[in-house]
Amino acid sequence: MVRINQLLYPQRKPADLRPAATVLLLRDTAHGIEVLMTRRSMAASFAPGAYVFPGGGIDGVDAQSHAQSTRRVGQSELHLTQAIAAIRESFEELGVLLARHADGSHPTTADIATLDRQTPFAAQCTARGLVLAGADVFVLAHWVTDRDLPRRFDVPFLVARMPEGQEPVADESEQFEPCWVRPADALARHADGGFFMIFPTIRTLERLQAYATVDAVLQACANEAPLWTSCPRAGLLAGVEARYMESEAPYGELALVCPDGQIAHALDWQTTQPVRLLKNVIRLTAPNPGVMTGPGTNSYLVGDADTGYIAIDPGPADADHLARLCNAAGGDIRMIVCTHSHPDHSPGAQPLQALCMRADRVKPPILGLPSASTARAASAFTPDRALQNREHLVLTNAAREGQMTHTLRVMHTPGHAANHLCLVLLEDGLLFSGDHILNGSTTVIDPPDGNMTAYLDALDALSTACEAHDIEFILPAHGYVLAQASTAIAQLKAHRLKREAKILAVMQAHPTGTLDDWVHTAYDDVDARIWPVAKRSLLAHVERIQAMAHR
Numbered sequence: 001m002v003r004i005n006q007l008l009y010p011q012r013k014p015a016d017l018r019p020a021a022t023v024l025l026l027r028d029t030a031h032g033i034e035v036l037m038t039r040r041s042m043a044a045s046f047a048p049g050a051y052v053f054p055g056g057g058i059d060g061v062d063a064q065s066h067a068q069s070t071r072r073v074g075q076s077e078l079h080l081t082q083a084i085a086a087i088r089e090s091f092e093e094l095g096v097l098l099a100r101h102a103d104g105s106h107p108t109t110a111d112i113a114t115l116d117r118q119t120p121f122a123a124q125c126t127a128r129g130l131v132l133a134g135a136d137v138f139v140l141a142h143w144v145t146d147r148d149l150p151r152r153f154d155v156p157f158l159v160a161r162m163p164e165g166q167e168p169v170a171d172e173s174e175q176f177e178p179c180w181v182r183p184a185d186a187l188a189r190h191a192d193g194g195f196f197m198i199f200p201t202i203r204t205l206e207r208l209q210a211y212a213t214v215d216a217v218l219q220a221c222a223n224e225a226p227l228w229t230s231c232p233r234a235g236l237l238a239g240v241e242a243r244y245m246e247s248e249a250p251y252g253e254l255a256l257v258c259p260d261g262q263i264a265h266a267l268d269w270q271t272t273q274p275v276r277l278l279k280n281v282i283r284l285t286a287p288n289p290g291v292m293t294g295p296g297t298n299s300y301l302v303g304d305a306d307t308g309y310i311a312i313d314p315g316p317a318d319a320d321h322l323a324r325l326c327n328a329a330g331g332d333i334r335m336i337v338c339t340h341s342h343p344d345h346s347p348g349a350q351p352l353q354a355l356c357m358r359a360d361r362v363k364p365p366i367l368g369l370p371s372a373s374t375a376r377a378a379s380a381f382t383p384d385r386a387l388q389n390r391e392h393l394v395l396t397n398a399a400r401e402g403q404m405t406h407t408l409r410v411m412h413t414p415g416h417a418a419n420h421l422c423l424v425l426l427e428d429g430l431l432f433s434g435d436h437i438l439n440g441s442t443t444v445i446d447p448p449d450g451n452m453t454a455y456l457d458a459l460d461a462l463s464t465a466c467e468a469h470d471i472e473f474i475l476p477a478h479g480y481v482l483a484q485a486s487t488a489i490a491q492l493k494a495h496r497l498k499r500e501a502k503i504l505a506v507m508q509a510h511p512t513g514t515l516d517d518w519v520h521t522a523y524d525d526v527d528a529r530i531w532p533v534a535k536r537s538l539l540a541h542v543e544r545i546q547a548m549a550h551r
Contacts (some may be wrong), residue, residue: 001427002256006278014147020399021154021412022055023137024204026095027162027180027215033214034182035205036168038094038175046151047198051186054090054175055155062088066120069134073257079156083137084122092117094178096167098137098160099130106163117171129168136160138221139185141207144199144231146243147261157204159221160213183208199232200531201241219338221417233258235267242267249440252483253277255461256473267480269295271321274328277481278428280406284325286315288344291534294440294478297344300432301329302425303406307395311364312423312432313477314348322348323438326355335393337408338368338414339477340417341381341432349383362435367461369412369419374449379417387421411465415455416443422462429470431462431485437492439479444533445540452500452540453547456493463489 025036026108037051037274049353062085063077069087071080087098097112107130115124125132140159145152169179176361177340181189183205190202196218197205207228230245233254241263244251250267252407257265257277258278266275271287282301289296295315303309309329314336315321326333333356339347345461350364357363368383375381387393397406410425416435423432435443435459445452465471474489482488503522510517524535 001431001472002259002278005260006280006428007261007265007278008257008279009321012126012262013290014153014261015150017144017152018068019058019156020056020153021058021082021085021089022053022155023056023090023158023160024053024208025093025160025162025218029182032182032184033208033210033211033217034180035186036096036162036177036178037181037186038168038170041174041176043434044174050196050198050201051190052098052198052201053157054215056089056094057153058082058085058089061122062119066133066134068122068126069132070136072135072224075135076224079139079224080134082156083134084132084159086160087132087134087139088121091115091121093171095171095177095278096131096163096166097121097125098131098133098163099125100492102131106165108165109167111170112166113309116220119343120314121357122418129288131538133160134165138218139224139226140217140221141204142226144229144230146199146234148234149262155408156226157200159217161305161426182373190504200230203230203245207360209502226243233261234263234548235265236263237267239266244481250480252439252473252488256481261470271296274301274324275349277475280404280428281425281430281475282309282328283475284319284328285322285342286348288316292444295322295345296478298475298477298479299348300475301333302408302432303323303329303334303395304404305330305332306397307404307406308332310335310337310393310395310406311352312337313339313434314344314352316344317347317351319351322352322355325352329355329356333364334395336364336366337368337387337393337423338383339382339422339432340420341368341371341375341379342417342435343378345434345477346379347382369421372418372449374418379449381419392426393423409469411458411461414451415458416445416450418451418454418503420458424465424471426467426469429472431471431474433462433474434477436462437482437489438476439474442492442495444536446536447540447543450536450540452496452537452544455540456496457532459489459496463493500541500545503538504545507542507545515542518542 025312040050042049063081065084077351090096130475137158137160141157170178190197235254274282274284284299285296299315300312311333336349353363359494365384367387371381387410391410394410407426411422413420415437471485474485506518506522519531519535
């Protein structure tokens, strides 16, 4: 857990959540699914002028109308209440009524015209022999409004098939211009600036594009659980607000830097200025972007002006980058740690050491693990001192009132490289993962220095450390910060094992094949330009599979 006194921005309480419900009314056409959307009033207090799906707040009467609705086996009380709220809102806003006569038929537009949209509708339906069709409304997703907004809602996005024989008629006070639109067309019109939509609507339509029919959508929702849940976060990209879901790369960094939803953190990758993530953590990205390095190698400074700093992964021997790193620490770098010896991580260690030599000629020691005999020539590395597993590197200032301490715990994590290690900032629950865990890609395991079994075993050790040290965030050597550290590690291991199962199946189907033969099928979901690199990890999986077969 990050210490409050290390946060960059004062804590604040986001606005309280209001329960609401939204429904996507769908229909099949010859050109694919269409969804009913409508434009909100320009005077609306939330998302004025936006094209949305019908919906609104949940009223107390919605929970009292269960007896007047059908209900699926397994449909919870909460989900039925949400379904009834969505039925009510679509009736009030668009004159669409998800209900059925005793013979199972839907009311027609003419039937609905006899109802008063301003009067509680459940009793009106009962008086006309109509039963609300709560069983026909399914949960698609669960959205929670962003923490930065003054009005916030806890809202399921529900789905239902549009009743036959009905046409939407907007109330012309809250909603206008009902229209049927294909998800792809709505997104294209929004991109062209003529169909304004808010973030959850956009992301929902993006995912809806994957379904060919209404039946396919409803079948996907049959297990009663939302297909995704999200409370987005916002940052600045090119000076403009940009929002992200939990599955998107910048989300974890925003959760670390702006936990209460402050829109203050710039997400642009640049190499000339250090980026402060916490008061005691600074990142400076080296100018070495590429296929293997992403936006560049992240160098980190841990500490503060009173304790001095530990530099993690100084990167390549780029004079300008190292000068900026030294300057960001005020020249007071007490230790230099290399997570491993690859040429985008360790060559900068010695020139940085020379830059930060103190007036008394004391040099900050270069720490890490020496490269193994299996390392490539470009990855030769000998530290001033080899770090022991579970060793603590401590920065402290006892003279300062209210002593501040920053402790990095060393974890040996071979796999990506034989001499790879990770570091845990104990006081703040941060994991500096080097190349063992990346954001946006999986690391290459390149035998003989790389070993897949060692890599997976180290993932297990990191997972255990997350629980033991309350680790919430992972700071990788490439890419943004990752949140939900334990979940990220579990997903990464599952991905690796899924890939291994695919490789095993390919090997069994083509036992006389070569790596070149196997990579085409085993990595058919990866850009072919990546196959030469993927082939190195393929070899690591093959060696592991063969070793397990001979046990």
